[in-house]
Amino acid sequence: MSQNKVLFLYIIIFVLGLTGCSKTDEQPMNEVVRPVRTVTVTLQNAMMGREFTGVVDADRKVDLSFRVGGTLAELPVLEGAHVKVNQMLARLDQTDFEIQLKAMQADFDRSKGEYNRAKTLLERKILSRADFDKVESQYLVAEAQLKKAQQELSYSTILAPFEGFIAKRHIENFSEVAPRTPVLTLMDLESFVITIELPESVMIQVQRKGVRPELFATFEGHPSSEFPLTLKEVTTQPASGTQTYPVTLSLPFIDNLNVLPGMTAVVRVRPFEKRDGNNNIAYLPAQAVLEDDQGRYVFVAVPQREGGAVIIRKSVEVGDISAFGIQITNGLAEGDRVATAGMSQIVPGMQVSLMDSQ
Numbered sequence: 001m002s003q004n005k006v007l008f009l010y011i012i013i014f015v016l017g018l019t020g021c022s023k024t025d026e027q028p029m030n031e032v033v034r035p036v037r038t039v040t041v042t043l044q045n046a047m048m049g050r051e052f053t054g055v056v057d058a059d060r061k062v063d064l065s066f067r068v069g070g071t072l073a074e075l076p077v078l079e080g081a082h083v084k085v086n087q088m089l090a091r092l093d094q095t096d097f098e099i100q101l102k103a104m105q106a107d108f109d110r111s112k113g114e115y116n117r118a119k120t121l122l123e124r125k126i127l128s129r130a131d132f133d134k135v136e137s138q139y140l141v142a143e144a145q146l147k148k149a150q151q152e153l154s155y156s157t158i159l160a161p162f163e164g165f166i167a168k169r170h171i172e173n174f175s176e177v178a179p180r181t182p183v184l185t186l187m188d189l190e191s192f193v194i195t196i197e198l199p200e201s202v203m204i205q206v207q208r209k210g211v212r213p214e215l216f217a218t219f220e221g222h223p224s225s226e227f228p229l230t231l232k233e234v235t236t237q238p239a240s241g242t243q244t245y246p247v248t249l250s251l252p253f254i255d256n257l258n259v260l261p262g263m264t265a266v267v268r269v270r271p272f273e274k275r276d277g278n279n280n281i282a283y284l285p286a287q288a289v290l291e292d293d294q295g296r297y298v299f300v301a302v303p304q305r306e307g308g309a310v311i312i313r314k315s316v317e318v319g320d321i322s323a324f325g326i327q328i329t330n331g332l333a334e335g336d337r338v339a340t341a342g343m344s345q346i347v348p349g350m351q352v353s354l355m356d357s358q
Helices: 003-030 095-123 128-154 200-208
Strands: 034-035 038-040 051-066 070-074 088-092 157-159 165-171 182-199 212-219 222-234 243-250 264-273 282-284 290-292 295-303 308-315 319-324 323-332 337-339 351-354
Touching: 051 165, 051 243, 088 182, 095 128, 128 282, 165 295, 182 264
Parallel strands: 034 351
Antiparallel strands: 038 337, 051 182, 051 264, 070 088, 088 157, 165 182, 182 243, 212 222, 212 264, 222 243, 282 323, 290 295, 295 308, 295 337, 308 351, 319 323
8 A cells, every 4th residue: 555545545444533522521411301392370269259149138037927826906016017026916816715725724723723622631640642643633634735725825916026127027916827837037137147058178177277268248339339248157058959069048138238138249259368478279180299308398490591491490389189279388489380291310400401381
């Protein structure tokens, strides 16, 4: 081989070697960045911004009826009338009750006289104990019958148990009335209640210890006026055929608004006040929350320049699991992008690319 050919061969080998070194040095610069699917955190309150339609009712309402039957003889009150405590509202014909009472009174007086005589004879040992017991028994029966007649006479009159308004007259005067048949409905219009139906997802928050929602009612024609409500009663059993829970709210008397039972109210809810000061929650897919010996955590992709992101670890506190996912009660901020897939192949500090956020 000539000297020129050997020199040319060395030059080719040298150039190929430089090319190979250049490719090796550039390989890390062209490494493929792992794409990561994320979900953007939206902090929320379980009832924030929610509205519920409710129905107004009187806080105290009672259907008044007779405990005995008869002919209605007096019904002096009209619907809407204001009545006072112990005011007479309705009365049955008293004739039969008074006759029965007189008969029972006479029987009692006779039995009482026989009992007193028998007691004297027993003390003188003129009457046997067995005969005295018979007389005493008749006396006690007559006494019970007299008390029953007196009660039936009193049951023939309806008195107002509290001050209020007559909401409804169920029957007309001079009608035949059976026992326990509603005659009048009496309402106390000094205070009201509003009943709403809460869905299961909201009921979870209402029942949680330390949770106190702020509730306000508005009425048609006065949408800008809010009237504060307080929780009075929370039912722990769902309504029949639904997964909603009836909740009763107390509404104080309103001076400048004519609120009446049966009206519709819109109940608005302001954010919950929790004792730990954390009012907001978030929901994540269950697989996004991991756990190790340091506790529960998620991987958050922090966006960088040129569309990339870097992975960091955030410790979180969790609550209930529902149809919305697992509840995050602490540890996340609005807008955090939490990795939801491939968490086993990512570590803190890793450079990733962001896929479309859910």
